[in-house]
Amino acid sequence: MWRLLRITVLLLFLAVAAYSTWYDRLSTTDWDETLWIGVFPVNAGGDGTAGAHIAALTQSDVGDIERFINDEAHRHGIRLDRPVRVDLYPEVEEKPPQHDPAGNMLSTMWWSLKLRLYARRNSHPSGRAPPRVRIFVLYHDPAFTQAVPHSVGLNKGLVGVVHAYADTQMTRSNNVVIAHEILHTLGASDKYDPESLAPLYPAGYAEPDREPRHPQTFAEIMAGRYAVDAATFEMPASLADVVVGDATALEIRWKRAP
Numbered sequence: 001m002w003r004l005l006r007i008t009v010l011l012l013f014l015a016v017a018a019y020s021t022w023y024d025r026l027s028t029t030d031w032d033e034t035l036w037i038g039v040f041p042v043n044a045g046g047d048g049t050a051g052a053h054i055a056a057l058t059q060s061d062v063g064d065i066e067r068f069i070n071d072e073a074h075r076h077g078i079r080l081d082r083p084v085r086v087d088l089y090p091e092v093e094e095k096p097p098q099h100d101p102a103g104n105m106l107s108t109m110w111w112s113l114k115l116r117l118y119a120r121r122n123s124h125p126s127g128r129a130p131p132r133v134r135i136f137v138l139y140h141d142p143a144f145t146q147a148v149p150h151s152v153g154l155n156k157g158l159v160g161v162v163h164a165y166a167d168t169q170m171t172r173s174n175n176v177v178i179a180h181e182i183l184h185t186l187g188a189s190d191k192y193d194p195e196s197l198a199p200l201y202p203a204g205y206a207e208p209d210r211e212p213r214h215p216q217t218f219a220e221i222m223a224g225r226y227a228v229d230a231a232t233f234e235m236p237a238s239l240a241d242v243v244v245g246d247a248t249a250l251e252i253r254w255k256r257a258p
């Protein structure tokens, strides 16, 4: 009797989780009303450089993310006037839970649950409506941090964590990473080889039909880099050098499969 009850409760819990993931996926990619995305700055090391950088951030620093996504949506045939709205939110004091990339499936599941609870706790500043998609941007002092941890965007829970440099010269390239993680939350997959970082052909190429194929001059957003030649891959300086390719457009339902 108890065993049956326990199994029923577990199945119910799984059904609710599956339903909410399915509902989030569909409702954030039906493109019939503006999807609200919030960018929440976090001071990664608690230092003065990142603190001053965060204090100086304004809405215009995230402006090109909204412009990029909306222009690309329109290019792919979305008719909604403003498919996404990207707003800068006040700084969040609490740091997101850390992910152990070498961890097993159970530890990843536990981390993802903690991250969803973190996002729920920290995305309702007083006097502001909470956004649907929450991107937490951890700013690192570039003088102390040579390499930042991997950024992540989770479709389950509509939350992303971006590691960025607290340097105004990096704002535009930070925004490329933020846009990449936003599209992950909407169901887009990576389009580069994790070993070599090469953009995958054709899905990870901005202009797959270009003759000759190299050099490419634009990057596909989920590839993150463009191929100058078959073995040289460059990161785009800003979203002005990035496109959303057809494969990504299909995944986030800007296009339907033919």
Ligand SMILES: [Zn+2]
Binding pocket: 180, 184, 189, 190
């Ligand atoms: Zn990615």
